[in-house]
Amino acid sequence: GQQVMQIPQYQHVQEGEDFTTYCNSSTTLSNIQWYKQRPGGHPVFLIQLVKSGEVKKQKRLTFQFGEAKKNSSLHITATQTTDVGTYFCAGGNTDKLIFGTGTRLQVFP
Protein backbone atom coordinates (compact mmCIF):
# COMPACT_ATOMS: atom_id res chain seq x y z
CA GLY A 1 0.00 0.00 0.00
CA GLN A 2 0.92 3.64 -0.21
CA GLN A 3 3.58 4.78 2.24
CA VAL A 4 4.79 8.22 3.18
CA MET A 5 8.16 8.39 4.87
CA GLN A 6 9.63 11.41 6.59
CA ILE A 7 13.21 12.15 7.58
CA PRO A 8 14.75 12.88 9.91
CA GLN A 9 12.73 11.47 12.79
CA TYR A 10 14.27 13.94 15.23
CA GLN A 11 16.23 17.14 14.83
CA HIS A 12 17.80 19.27 17.52
CA VAL A 13 19.00 22.72 16.47
CA GLN A 14 20.34 25.84 18.11
CA GLU A 15 18.03 28.82 17.89
CA GLY A 16 18.85 30.70 14.70
CA GLU A 17 19.91 27.63 12.73
CA ASP A 18 17.95 26.40 9.75
CA PHE A 19 15.89 23.20 9.70
CA THR A 20 14.59 20.98 6.89
CA THR A 21 12.33 17.95 6.93
CA TYR A 22 11.79 15.73 3.89
CA CYS A 23 8.78 13.71 2.89
CA ASN A 24 8.82 10.87 0.34
CA SER A 25 5.90 8.91 -1.04
CA SER A 26 5.97 5.49 -2.66
CA THR A 27 3.34 6.69 -5.14
CA THR A 28 2.49 9.91 -6.96
CA LEU A 29 0.43 12.26 -4.81
CA SER A 30 -2.47 14.41 -5.94
CA ASN A 31 -1.56 16.92 -3.26
CA ILE A 32 0.45 17.20 -0.09
CA GLN A 33 -0.41 18.93 3.14
CA TRP A 34 1.78 19.93 6.07
CA TYR A 35 0.74 20.00 9.71
CA LYS A 36 2.40 21.13 12.93
CA GLN A 37 1.74 19.54 16.28
CA ARG A 38 2.96 21.39 19.34
CA PRO A 39 3.96 19.24 22.36
CA GLY A 40 0.78 18.03 24.02
CA GLY A 41 -1.37 19.47 21.24
CA HIS A 42 -3.16 18.33 18.14
CA PRO A 43 -2.05 18.62 14.51
CA VAL A 44 -2.80 21.99 12.96
CA PHE A 45 -2.93 22.58 9.22
CA LEU A 46 -0.11 24.70 7.78
CA ILE A 47 -0.41 24.54 4.01
CA GLN A 48 -1.36 22.50 0.97
CA LEU A 49 0.64 22.07 -2.25
CA VAL A 50 -1.03 20.81 -5.40
CA LYS A 51 1.08 21.61 -8.45
CA SER A 52 4.24 19.86 -9.59
CA GLY A 53 7.28 21.90 -8.53
CA GLU A 54 5.18 24.26 -6.43
CA VAL A 55 6.91 26.42 -3.83
CA LYS A 56 5.04 28.33 -1.14
CA LYS A 57 6.30 30.51 1.68
CA GLN A 58 4.86 31.44 5.04
CA LYS A 59 7.20 33.91 6.72
CA ARG A 60 10.25 31.81 7.66
CA LEU A 61 8.73 28.55 6.35
CA THR A 62 9.27 27.39 2.76
CA PHE A 63 7.36 24.43 1.37
CA GLN A 64 8.23 22.60 -1.85
CA PHE A 65 6.46 19.93 -3.86
CA GLY A 66 8.67 17.82 -6.09
CA GLU A 67 8.44 17.79 -9.86
CA ALA A 68 7.31 14.16 -9.84
CA LYS A 69 4.83 14.88 -7.04
CA LYS A 70 6.33 12.11 -4.93
CA ASN A 71 8.31 14.17 -2.48
CA SER A 72 8.09 17.39 -0.53
CA SER A 73 10.11 19.43 1.91
CA LEU A 74 9.61 21.99 4.63
CA HIS A 75 12.45 24.39 5.37
CA ILE A 76 12.50 26.74 8.34
CA THR A 77 14.97 29.62 8.20
CA ALA A 78 16.48 30.89 11.46
CA THR A 79 14.52 28.71 13.83
CA GLN A 80 12.93 30.12 16.96
CA THR A 81 11.85 28.37 20.15
CA THR A 82 8.25 28.78 19.01
CA ASP A 83 9.01 26.40 16.12
CA VAL A 84 9.30 23.47 18.54
CA GLY A 85 6.95 20.61 17.70
CA THR A 86 6.41 17.73 15.33
CA TYR A 87 5.91 18.43 11.65
CA PHE A 88 3.87 16.02 9.59
CA CYS A 89 3.40 15.79 5.87
CA ALA A 90 0.26 14.11 4.56
CA GLY A 91 -0.48 13.04 1.03
CA GLY A 92 -3.07 11.12 -0.88
CA ASN A 93 -6.56 11.64 -2.10
CA THR A 94 -9.72 13.12 -0.66
CA ASP A 95 -10.77 10.03 1.25
CA LYS A 96 -7.52 8.68 2.49
CA LEU A 97 -4.84 11.08 3.56
CA ILE A 98 -1.69 9.17 4.50
CA PHE A 99 0.40 10.89 7.14
CA GLY A 100 4.15 10.73 7.26
CA THR A 101 5.89 9.53 10.40
CA GLY A 102 6.68 13.09 11.43
CA THR A 103 9.83 15.02 12.31
CA ARG A 104 10.18 16.18 15.87
CA LEU A 105 12.00 19.52 16.09
CA GLN A 106 13.67 20.70 19.27
CA VAL A 107 15.14 24.21 19.37
CA PHE A 108 17.65 25.13 22.05
CA PRO A 109 17.87 28.82 23.03
Next chain:
Amino acid sequence: EAQVTQNPRYLITVTGKKLTVTCSQNMNHEYMSWYRQDPGLGLRQIYYSMNVEVTDKGDVPEGYKVSRKEKRNFPLILESPSPNQTSLYFCASWTGRPGNTIYFGEGSWLTVV
Protein backbone atom coordinates in the same frame (compact mmCIF):
# COMPACT_ATOMS: atom_id res chain seq x y z
CA GLU B 1 -16.02 28.74 16.42
CA ALA B 2 -15.07 25.75 14.26
CA GLN B 3 -14.55 22.79 16.56
CA VAL B 4 -14.01 19.07 16.70
CA THR B 5 -14.81 17.87 20.21
CA GLN B 6 -13.70 14.55 21.62
CA ASN B 7 -14.60 12.91 24.91
CA PRO B 8 -13.15 11.67 27.12
CA ARG B 9 -9.80 13.42 26.86
CA TYR B 10 -8.16 10.95 29.24
CA LEU B 11 -9.22 7.43 30.16
CA ILE B 12 -7.68 4.47 31.92
CA THR B 13 -9.63 1.27 31.46
CA VAL B 14 -9.22 -2.46 31.87
CA THR B 15 -8.85 -5.12 29.22
CA GLY B 16 -12.17 -6.25 27.80
CA LYS B 17 -14.33 -3.44 29.12
CA LYS B 18 -16.19 -1.87 26.21
CA LEU B 19 -15.70 1.84 25.75
CA THR B 20 -16.77 4.57 23.36
CA VAL B 21 -14.90 7.74 22.47
CA THR B 22 -17.26 10.36 21.16
CA CYS B 23 -16.48 12.89 18.44
CA SER B 24 -18.60 15.81 17.32
CA GLN B 25 -17.97 18.56 14.76
CA ASN B 26 -19.89 21.79 14.24
CA MET B 27 -18.75 22.60 10.69
CA ASN B 28 -21.23 20.43 8.74
CA HIS B 29 -18.30 18.50 7.26
CA GLU B 30 -19.04 15.43 5.16
CA TYR B 31 -15.82 13.61 6.00
CA MET B 32 -14.76 12.42 9.43
CA SER B 33 -11.98 10.13 10.50
CA TRP B 34 -10.25 8.55 13.47
CA TYR B 35 -6.48 8.35 13.79
CA ARG B 36 -4.23 6.85 16.39
CA GLN B 37 -0.82 8.30 17.13
CA ASP B 38 2.00 6.15 18.44
CA PRO B 39 5.68 7.06 18.90
CA GLY B 40 7.65 6.61 15.69
CA LEU B 41 4.57 5.62 13.70
CA GLY B 42 2.97 8.99 13.07
CA LEU B 43 -0.78 9.23 12.56
CA ARG B 44 -2.47 6.09 11.31
CA GLN B 45 -6.03 6.11 10.04
CA ILE B 46 -8.40 3.72 11.80
CA TYR B 47 -11.72 4.37 10.06
CA TYR B 48 -13.19 7.18 8.03
CA SER B 49 -16.65 8.24 6.92
CA MET B 50 -17.63 10.09 3.76
CA ASN B 51 -21.12 10.90 4.95
CA VAL B 52 -23.99 9.63 7.09
CA GLU B 53 -24.15 5.81 7.07
CA VAL B 54 -21.03 5.60 4.86
CA THR B 55 -17.87 4.35 6.53
CA ASP B 56 -14.73 2.55 5.43
CA LYS B 57 -11.65 0.99 6.97
CA GLY B 58 -8.41 2.86 7.23
CA ASP B 59 -5.00 1.32 7.75
CA VAL B 60 -5.46 -0.10 11.26
CA PRO B 61 -9.18 -0.95 11.77
CA GLU B 62 -8.76 -4.17 13.77
CA GLY B 63 -10.37 -4.01 17.20
CA TYR B 64 -12.40 -0.88 16.43
CA LYS B 65 -15.90 -0.07 15.26
CA VAL B 66 -17.47 3.18 14.14
CA SER B 67 -20.89 4.50 13.23
CA ARG B 68 -22.16 7.61 11.47
CA LYS B 69 -25.84 7.98 12.23
CA GLU B 70 -25.71 11.78 12.20
CA LYS B 71 -23.50 14.07 10.20
CA ARG B 72 -21.96 15.78 13.20
CA ASN B 73 -21.10 12.67 15.26
CA PHE B 74 -18.60 9.88 14.64
CA PRO B 75 -18.03 7.73 17.73
CA LEU B 76 -15.17 5.24 18.01
CA ILE B 77 -16.07 1.99 19.75
CA LEU B 78 -13.64 -0.43 21.33
CA GLU B 79 -15.73 -3.53 21.97
CA SER B 80 -13.04 -5.40 23.91
CA PRO B 81 -10.03 -3.14 24.47
CA SER B 82 -6.58 -4.67 24.73
CA PRO B 83 -3.30 -3.15 25.96
CA ASN B 84 -2.04 -2.70 22.37
CA GLN B 85 -4.82 -0.17 21.89
CA THR B 86 -3.19 2.12 24.43
CA SER B 87 -2.59 5.22 22.34
CA LEU B 88 -3.43 8.84 21.62
CA TYR B 89 -6.54 9.06 19.47
CA PHE B 90 -7.55 11.97 17.24
CA CYS B 91 -10.83 12.61 15.54
CA ALA B 92 -10.79 14.79 12.44
CA SER B 93 -13.24 16.30 10.01
CA TRP B 94 -13.08 18.00 6.64
CA THR B 95 -15.28 18.98 3.70
CA GLY B 96 -13.80 16.61 1.16
CA ARG B 97 -13.41 19.38 -1.40
CA PRO B 98 -9.95 19.94 -2.92
CA GLY B 99 -7.77 22.30 -0.96
CA ASN B 100 -9.70 21.99 2.24
CA THR B 101 -8.20 21.78 5.71
CA ILE B 102 -8.47 18.86 8.08
CA TYR B 103 -9.56 19.91 11.55
CA PHE B 104 -8.43 17.77 14.44
CA GLY B 105 -9.92 17.31 17.86
CA GLU B 106 -7.71 17.82 20.89
CA GLY B 107 -7.03 14.12 21.30
CA SER B 108 -8.00 11.35 23.68
CA TRP B 109 -5.35 9.59 25.73
CA LEU B 110 -6.44 6.01 26.24
CA THR B 111 -4.64 3.54 28.48
CA VAL B 112 -5.75 -0.09 28.61
CA VAL B 113 -4.35 -2.08 31.53
